[in-house]
Amino acid sequence: GNSVTQMEGPVTLSEEAFLTINCTYTATGYPSLFWYVQYPGEGLQLLLKATKADDKGSNKGFEATYRKETTSFHLEKGSVQVSDSAVYFCALSGASSGYSTLTFGKGTMLLVSP
Amino acid sequence: EPEVTQTPSHQVTQMGQEVILRCVPISNHLYFYWYRQILGQKVEFLVSFYNNEISEKSEIFDDQFSVERPDGSNFTLKIRSTKLEDSAMYFCASTKEGGLGETQYFGPGTRLLVL
Numbered sequence: 154g155n156s157v158t159q160m161e162g163p164v165t166l167s168e169e170a171f172l173t174i175n176c177t178y179t180a181t182g183y184p185s186l187f188w189y190v191q192y193p194g195e196g197l198q199l200l201l202k203a204t205k206a207d208d209k210g211s212n213k214g215f216e217a218t219y220r221k222e223t224t225s226f227h228l229e230k231g232s233v234q235v236s237d238s239a240v241y242f243c244a245l246s247g248a249s250s251g252y253s254t255l256t257f258g259k260g261t262m263l264l265v266s267p
Numbered sequence: 268e269p270e271v272t273q274t275p276s277h278q279v280t281q282m283g284q285e286v287i288l289r290c291v292p293i294s295n296h297l298y299f300y301w302y303r304q305i306l307g308q309k310v311e312f313l314v315s316f317y318n319n320e321i322s323e324k325s326e327i328f329d330d331q332f333s334v335e336r337p338d339g340s341n342f343t344l345k346i347r348s349t350k351l352e353d354s355a356m357y358f359c360a361s362t363k364e365g366g367l368g369e370t371q372y373f374g375p376g377t378r379l380l381v382l
Contacts, residue, residue: 185368196271196358196375197310204368242310247367253298254323255360255371257310 155180159243159258166233166265174228174261176217176243184245186210186219186226187255191240200228200241233265269293271374273359279380280349288344288377290359296372298365299342301334303327303355304376310358316342317365349381 160175178184188200188210201210206221215230226243243258272291280286292299301313314324316334333345342361346353356378360371 187370189373194375196273197360197373199370199372202368202370244310253362253365253367253369253371254300254312254315255302255310256312257302259309 155184155245155256157243157245157256157258159241159261162240162260162262164261164263166263168235168265168267169232170265172228172230172233172237172263174241174243174263176226176228176258178224178226178243178245180224180245180256183247185247186217187244187246188215188217188226188228189242189244189257191242191260193239197242233263235265235267238263238265271359271361271372273357273374273377275377276375277378277380279382282351282381283348286346286349286379288346288357288359288379290342290344290374291340292342292359292361293363293372294340296361296363298322298362299334299336300360300362300371301344302358302360302373304358305352305355313344315365322365346379349379351381354379354381 156179185204187202189197190200201212203210203219209218217228240260242260244255274289299316304310314328315322356376359374362369
């Protein structure tokens, strides 16, 4: 079946540090890949997405590249801010079981201190 | 910007009671979804709904669960006889066309606690 694996959190960084959150997936077919973010007390918001191999999604300084050869979609940001503190979810859709339904990873909590 | 809303934000119920969780999807969206997240675990798909019928459901979505679009705006999830293990955060989502790679817009969630 389809699955998404994310690095365990929490990830604790100082402001302006470089961020990487690893995400790998298992799926048949050609899934679309997503990063969602959940700020405290809020719902899930799309951060970025990529729908085919080698595509790069980007938003708010975050980037992730769809790597089919390594089945990965790692999230990066060059300089994090305190306001980036949230839980980050990697997800996929469009694989064999479920055209548009999302399969999520466990989420990685990011804590950024001033 | 249009958003998905959910009510209530929190619900506490006794085991065996029925609960109804409510969602108002974005108004021009046609596909609706329910997901849940048990504390400390993954967000899991429950069911998708289009054109007034279930289009897909997971093995979690057994006979205790049902969904309905009772009018032109609400989308509800009913749990007939709640169990302790139904305690979770329940998220509603919607998309315009349900297409490959389309963004799903999520509500803020309802935290359900079954005692």
